[in-house]
Amino acid sequence: MDIKLYDESSMNQDNGIEPQKQSNFRLDKTNIIILVVFVVLSIISAFLVFNLAKNIISTWTMTNLEGLPISSQGTKAAPNSNDETDPLTELAIIPIDIEMPEPWDGVSRVTVLLMGLDYRDWETGEIPRTDTMMVLTIDPVTKEAAMLSVPRDMWVNIPGFEYSRINTAYYLGELWKLPGGGPALATQTVEEFLGVPIDYYAQVDFAAFVRLIDEIKGVPVTPKMDVRLVPIGGGYKQTLEAGKTYTLDGTLALAYARARYTEGGDFDRAARQQEVVYAIRDRILKFSMWPTLIAKAPILYQEISSGINTNMRFEDALRLAALALELDRSKIKSFIIDASYVEFGSSPDDQDILRPIPDKIRLLRDEVFRTGGPLSPVAIQSQAGGEPVDIYDLVKIENARVSVQNGSWYTGLAGETATYLKSKGFNIIEETNAQASEVTSITLYNAKPYSIQALFKMYEDAGLGKPRLTNRFDPGTAVDVIIILGNDWANYVSSNPLPVE
Incomplete structure (x- = not known):
């Protein structure tokens, strides 16, 4: 049932949802x-x-x-x-x-x-x-x-x-x-x-949110779970039942989106906020x-x-x-x-x-x-029902500019690692030294998800878990990814020479 909160008689008789007075709303x-x-x-x-x-x-x-x-x-x-x-x-x-x-x-x-x-x-x-x-x-x-x-x-x-x-x-x-x-x-x-x-x-x-909702005669919502409404500034507390459609006035729409205490917590609240945004637009049109x-x-x-x-x-x-x-x-x-x-x-x-x-x-x-752009190779392959695309094929397509830097005790580690990565399809544009570091770290400057995924795989295959990753979005940099090799990677390579395909 679509409950019109602007019809008090219908509202009170059918659902017991009390109308909210606008005077109860206080911005502060x-x-x-x-x-x-x-x-x-x-x-x-x-x-x-x-x-x-x-x-x-x-x-x-x-x-x-x-x-x-x-x-x-x-x-x-x-x-x-x-x-x-x-x-x-x-x-x-x-x-x-x-x-x-x-x-x-x-x-x-x-x-x-x-x-x-x-x-x-x-x-x-x-x-x-x-x-x-x-x-x-x-x-x-x-x-x-x-x-x-x-x-x-x-x-x-x-x-x-x-x-x-x-x-x-x-x-x-x-x-x-x-x-x-x-x-x-x-x-x-x-x-x-x-x-x-x-x-x-x-x-x-x-x-002005409450007034705007009231100007368009409320917004319809259909909660996926029972939601307890606590109007801001006071007012009658009430519960919306899951699966029913309610047309909420401004005050209750505000309370609906602010409700936190459901099983999904803030995740549920985010979904309700998006529901209200859609409802406003759809209502107007x-x-x-x-x-x-x-x-x-x-x-x-x-x-x-x-x-x-x-x-x-x-x-x-x-x-x-x-x-x-x-x-x-x-x-x-x-x-x-x-x-x-x-x-x-x-x-x-x-x-x-x-x-x-x-x-x-x-x-x-x-x-x-991706909206409006071409699907990634992974998505295309998935939709076609084929085998997953090899991650290193995606690395080649992505063509991230990678700087490999040695922060370990192992002399020549940057060169050996760079050679290995090149054999896997990485675009290595720099091999140099860095400040000493116990653990390997990766800094990402541009969106290169497949390159990062492949580097994580390499590190995890070595039994070293996941390297430390930092996002430093900056489209103006000369590189997309910087890898600083630490002593953890040096210790592994010293006992397990990297193969070159």
Whole structure:
């Protein structure tokens, strides 16, 4: 049954779902982030259709979200440094590009990092962390798109700092007053983690979210499990039953997406957030909400724009809005980095974290950004029902530029290893020495998943487990992969000479 929460009599008689009063909603109590990019884009498109954009600023300079005083955070991550120097002076060595991106050409793939903040931090007067990160990528040529939700507890390298939860990148950027602040550091962190360029970021404040949902007469959702709703700002707590369809008003839609306490925890929550995003877009298109949105566009735009912090030009936003509304629902794919892509663990300070499984994350990344492009050889072979493609054949196709460096006691190890790797199809462009290292490490600068997979296989076949892998996404480097051979590899090779095919 589709329960219309705008019909109190039907709602109360049939399902016992109490209507929520808008007066209960208070932004300063919000601790849920929903990515309503399609709503924002839809409203901006309404301006485009009626030529209202000509009367709006030519460059989208949104109001920054209000900052609050810094309070003690206890032990916190600090910038990397081998010397005892002033942290801010040391940070100046690690620039973060905050220039406005080049205008979109209309044909290149566009990738946007959508962020929302955890308002529980704001409630206590602390610098907020990101509560939600979602990567949206659109291919304007094929008119295909994909969304990828990134868990906030993912344990990643934060550029200029050490490893920490990915949701602290925004906090550290604000705390240390880096160029571009939290949004810039969060964007760079996600770029490095996934190994893909991110063109824009959009940081969204959802003060108008409840009203927007109410303006389109709610959004339909069908929970896959019972979900307990706890409206923000008070209100009657209620449970949505699995398998039933409910049309939720703004307050309940917010509560639905913020609900955490289901079996899948934050993974389930990410799925519900994506469900709400789809529901908003589908609602607008299916029920012809244009007259309503157009009539109220000036007011709605004013409310939304004050809560958006982005580096996207207004003209590009308009063009992306039009493109987003042209997308067929079947060509928008959803992905979540869930439990199958991570290992559960604890941080040094005994906090729960998610450790990414690198090879699985890379394959997922390739699937997300494969949209609109040719299938990889593995995918083609799989679809054809044939035997798996040899990993070293994929290495040849990938043609990663590899630097082999010797950090061990074994003289000539870089040369021997490079010769072996060349025989396997690797493109070795450098053989040199490095600082001493006990263990082998690999640094990845560009997306080369098959080369990394093959190197991992080589290392594991030697009985050495997995080498240490660091993602340092930088498309401007002369190499794609750097391998620093440590004493562990030297000890193995000294007893097991490498064959050359």
